[in-house]
Amino acid sequence: MIPASFTYKRARSVDEALELMAEGGDEAKYLAGGQSLLPLMKLRLAVPETLIDVGRLGELSYIRDEGGHISVGALTSHHHLASSELLMRDVPLMAHAAGQVGDPQIRHSGTIGGSLAHADPAADLPAVVLALDATLVAQGPTGTREIAARDFFVDLFETALRPGELLTEIRVPKPDQVGWSFQKFTKRAIDWAIVGVAMQGGNVALVNMAQTPVRAGGVEHALSSGSDPAAAASHAAEATNPADDLNATSGYRKHLARVLVRRAIDEARSRS
Amino acid sequence: MEVTVTVNGTQVAADVADRTLLVHFLREQANLTATKVGCDTSSCGACTVLLDGQSVKSCTVLAAQADGRSVTTVEGLATGPDEFHAVQRAFQAEHGLQCGFCTPGMVMAAVSLLKENAAPTEDEVRSALEGNLCRCTGYHNIVRAVLAAAGERVAQ
Numbered sequence: 001m002i003p004a005s006f007t008y009k010r011a012r013s014v015d016e017a018l019e020l021m022a023e024g025g026d027e028a029k030y031l032a033g034g035q036s037l038l039p040l041m042k043l044r045l046a047v048p049e050t051l052i053d054v055g056r057l058g059e060l061s062y063i064r065d066e067g068g069h070i071s072v073g074a075l076t077s078h079h080h081l082a083s084s085e086l087l088m089r090d091v092p093l094m095a096h097a098a099g100q101v102g103d104p105q106i107r108h109s110g111t112i113g114g115s116l117a118h119a120d121p122a123a124d125l126p127a128v129v130l131a132l133d134a135t136l137v138a139q140g141p142t143g144t145r146e147i148a149a150r151d152f153f154v155d156l157f158e159t160a161l162r163p164g165e166l167l168t169e170i171r172v173p174k175p176d177q178v179g180w181s182f183q184k185f186t187k188r189a190i191d192w193a194i195v196g197v198a199m200q201g202g203n204v205a206l207v208n209m210a211q212t213p214v215r216a217g218g219v220e221h222a223l224s225s226g227s228d229p230a231a232a233a234s235h236a237a238e239a240t241n242p243a244d245d246l247n248a249t250s251g252y253r254k255h256l257a258r259v260l261v262r263r264a265i266d267e268a269r270s271r272s
Numbered sequence: 273m274e275v276t277v278t279v280n281g282t283q284v285a286a287d288v289a290d291r292t293l294l295v296h297f298l299r300e301q302a303n304l305t306a307t308k309v310g311c312d313t314s315s316c317g318a319c320t321v322l323l324d325g326q327s328v329k330s331c332t333v334l335a336a337q338a339d340g341r342s343v344t345t346v347e348g349l350a351t352g353p354d355e356f357h358a359v360q361r362a363f364q365a366e367h368g369l370q371c372g373f374c375t376p377g378m379v380m381a382a383v384s385l386l387k388e389n390a391a392p393t394e395d396e397v398r399s400a401l402e403g404n405l406c407r408c409t410g411y412h413n414i415v416r417a418v419l420a421a422a423g424e425r426v427a428q
Binding site for chain 2: 001
């Protein structure tokens with residue numbers, strides 16, 4: 001399969017990318033690593049008229065220690081995240097989860113910004129930035145703005161990015177509570193998570209339990225009220241709306257969420 | 273659009289449709305057909321090549337994304353007619369193939385792994401090959417081959 005016809009344009013700077021997007025309008029899309037977008041285009045589930053390749057913008061590929069937080073350029077590959085000594089030391093949840101995305105080939109090409117902007121509820125990194133209370137930085141025609149991860153994921157494949165905006169940076173606060181866990185349940189190694197859990201301290205985010213990644217508020221509240229792990233985990237599926245699909249029923253996903261959150265709590269405590 | 277890719281050290285230039293995938297560029301413009309189109313959904317890894325030294329699935333990369341960059345296919349590993357790469361020799365010695373369809377991708381995934389981790393454990397080899405499927409299920413010998421190739425590199 002090859003994608004439907006489109007016009008390819010390569011941006012040499014962020015400013016040029018924004019200009020090309022302004023010209024392309026509603027039918028243009030940014031291309032980062034292409035590991036989510038190109039498969040969708042091959043299936044005709046996405047049919048953009050123009051692709052604006054931002055993949056060569058090396059200025060957006062970095063991981064920097066900024067004191068209280070770590071700044072990650074949006075075009076940093078999963079491979080770089082997973083092998084970053086800085087992340088392994090200060091935000092191991094992000095390094096570890098990035099190493100669980102897809103397979104090595106996909107991790108060499110795929111980028112954190114591409115994954116977040118694509119906003120697949122089954123993807124790993126959206127739940128990770130949600131659990132870490134990260135701040136996402138977007139640059140658009142009218143300037144730069146910051147979006148809390150909690151406000152970023154709006155609906156299925158829909159984010160708070162406005163037309164023309166480009167996600168440029170992810171700011172991850174260094175966690176106060178160091179215990180963390182990442183749980184991903186798949187049938188085969190490279191599959192998307194049937195259900196996943198990203199946990200940092202008392203923050204718990206769920207993969208594939210709704211149209212967007214969601215925080216497990218019931219679990220967090222129970223943990224902060226002193227509940228034991230089993231009691232806290234029993235709240236994992238509250239206020240979720242998981243899909244019924246070929247991989248699992250909605251009911252099975254709710255069961256998995258409770259099991260995986262329990263494992264996450266135990267593992268995070270063992271690391272704190 | 274005009275796309276120029278350095279494939280196995282040789283520049284290949286062609287005017288191709290913007291939507292051309294790298295795997296088709298390699299097979300049809302560079303006339304290098306060892307790289308296979310398997311699942312065509314970035315699952316099976318039969319199309320694995322190195323792009324600037326790192327493994328990628330060439331069915332999920334546009335030729336345009338590789339413009340101006342370097343690609344290595346399995347045809348580019350040997351340094352002479354009988355001068356196979358250590359990974360190729362190991363696949364031969366350990367019988368790391370049955371039908372051979374997945375082999376070019378397996379070899380390239382292994383080469384990429386050994387660049388990043390010269391002495392992987394068996395578990396690390398298995399994890400590193402998670403993006404490559406062998407429908408003959410010849411995984412045991414493939415893993416042995418990669419471990420043997422790593423040993424050879426360490427010995428060198």
